[in-house]
Amino acid sequence: MAREKKIHIVILGLLNHEDLTGYDIKKRIDEAIRFFWNGSFGNIYPALKELEEDKLVKSSSATEGAREKITYHITAKGKKALDAWLGKTQASNELRYETLLKIFFAGASDRETAYRNIEVFEEEVRQDLNILKMHRRALEPIKEEEDHLYYYLTASFGVDTYEAYLKWCEKAKKMLKG
Amino acid sequence: MAREKKIHIVILGLLNHEDLTGYDIKKRIDEAIRFFWNGSFGNIYPALKELEEDKLVKSSSATEGAREKITYHITAKGKKALDAWLGKTQASNELRYETLLKIFFAGASDRETAYRNIEVFEEEVRQDLNILKMHRRALEPIKEEEDHLYYYLTASFGVDTYEAYLKWCEKAKKMLKG
DNA sequence: ATCAGCATGTAAGGCGTTACATGATTCA
DNA sequence: TGAATCATGTAACGCCTTACATGCTGAT
Numbered sequence: 451m452a453r454e455k456k457i458h459i460v461i462l463g464l465l466n467h468e469d470l471t472g473y474d475i476k477k478r479i480d481e482a483i484r485f486f487w488n489g490s491f492g493n494i495y496p497a498l499k500e501l502e503e504d505k506l507v508k509s510s511s512a513t514e515g516a517r518e519k520i521t522y523h524i525t526a527k528g529k530k531a532l533d534a535w536l537g538k539t540q541a542s543n544e545l546r547y548e549t550l551l552k553i554f555f556a557g558a559s560d561r562e563t564a565y566r567n568i569e570v571f572e573e574e575v576r577q578d579l580n581i582l583k584m585h586r587r588a589l590e591p592i593k594e595e596e597d598h599l600y601y602y603l604t605a606s607f608g609v610d611t612y613e614a615y616l617k618w619c620e621k622a623k624k625m626l627k628g
Numbered sequence: 629m630a631r632e633k634k635i636h637i638v639i640l641g642l643l644n645h646e647d648l649t650g651y652d653i654k655k656r657i658d659e660a661i662r663f664f665w666n667g668s669f670g671n672i673y674p675a676l677k678e679l680e681e682d683k684l685v686k687s688s689s690a691t692e693g694a695r696e697k698i699t700y701h702i703t704a705k706g707k708k709a710l711d712a713w714l715g716k717t718q719a720s721n722e723l724r725y726e727t728l729l730k731i732f733f734a735g736a737s738d739r740e741t742a743y744r745n746i747e748v749f750e751e752e753v754r755q756d757l758n759i760l761k762m763h764r765r766a767l768e769p770i771k772e773e774e775d776h777l778y779y780y781l782t783a784s785f786g787v788d789t790y791e792a793y794l795k796w797c798e799k800a801k802k803m804l805k806g
Numbered sequence: 807a808t809c810a811g812c813a814t815g816t817a818a819g820g821c822g823t824t825a826c827a828t829g830a831t832t833c834a
Numbered sequence: 835t836g837a838a839t840c841a842t843g844t845a846a847c848g849c850c851t852t853a854c855a856t857g858c859t860g861a862t
Contacts, residue, residue, distance in 0.1 A: 455821065456726065463733030473841050483732065486725035490823060495843055517830050517841065529736065536737040539748045541726035547664035548634065548719035554661065554782045555641030557775035558707065559714040564778070570717045597735035600742070603800050604732045614792035622781050633849065651813050668851060673815055695813070695858050
């Protein structure tokens with residue numbers, strides 16, 4: 451396990467729940483995981499090959515008509531690697547929050563610009579909050595199943611923090627007006 | 629302005645407030661900005677040279693004893709570039725939150741592991757929250773000055789969201805116990 | 807004297823994004 | 835028939851981190 455990119459972990463985590471193609475993995479990431487981690491095809495497909503070389507996943511091709519489809523399955527070794535990563539308590543949380551950079555340096559321009567940047571952020575947060583609330587609502591009744599419990603907790607984390615963001619936006623806008 | 633790395637903006641933003649050396653810039657980032665954006669020497673020094681080539685900053689060397697020191701000053705062109713960036717409303721907010729990845733995939737291990745990962749996160753948040761509260765307290769009385777107002781708002785953002793994180797940790801821990 | 811902090815830089819490597827390249831299928 | 839979606843991949847590039855390299859200064 452020389453290579454240990456985080457995208458490897460994302461893939462192993464998803465495959466631990468269900469078998470997926472590279473295309474499916476991208477969809478799963480875009481649906482839920484993108485709120486705290488991203489992935490791209492240029493990232494996922496090479497990672498799948500690396501994981502297979504290391505025998506952490508196993509692929510099986512199926513041909514539907516003329517369309518080739520490669521479905522991946524996690525191996526025992528892959529499960530072990532995932533569990534080992536979960537057991538390591540240190541975690542690196544890196545943010546690149548351009549919005550906050552814009553607030554922090556807003557003094558270089560006028561208040562209208564600062565205000566507008568907050569509004570844009572607010573609108574984005576509002577939209578994502580709706581999505582997160584939908585996720586949470588969908589997971590609420592099935593959270594007895596262990597995997598879903600954690601998806602529920604993650605969605606809740608998003609809802610809680612995004613609501614805090616919105617409250618902050620209100621406060622900040624008031625201060626800029628006053 | 630062919631090159632427009634975000635680190636350029638961070639540097640311009642800091643220099644817009646005061647003249648600084650590369651070393652000072654690193655310190656400012658580590659003190660306050662690191663909560664939403666990072667920088668390293670291997671990042672900052674080359675960026676300063678690029679900014680100077682593009683005439684967005686101007687350097688002046690001073691020799692204190694035998695120690696060379698290069699202080700940077702923002703130019704009118706640099707201020708314009710900073711203002712132009714502030715005027716663009718789109719902002720890319722990228723997160724890489726390994727902690728949330730660990731929660732999301734926690735079903736692959738046992739509840740004790742999930743619980744422990746939350747506790748570790750909680751402890752880190754608690755420590756950073758103290759720092760953010762100190763910042764906010766220090767900025768509170770001087771926030772009439774426009775630059776400080778925005779530093780205050782940014783610190784407040786941190787305090788609010790970190791408090792939301794802690795509340796979530798409590799909830800999550802209860803759910804895992806119950 | 808020695809160690810932490812001041813001060814500036816370079817080089818290699820890692821990891822990710824974007825754009826490109828290709829083609830099938832489904833639905834309006 | 836044309837657009838959206840399914841499906842897999844490669845190549846170039848961008849940007850950042852880590853480690854390395856060097857040397858001064860001030861405090862204990």
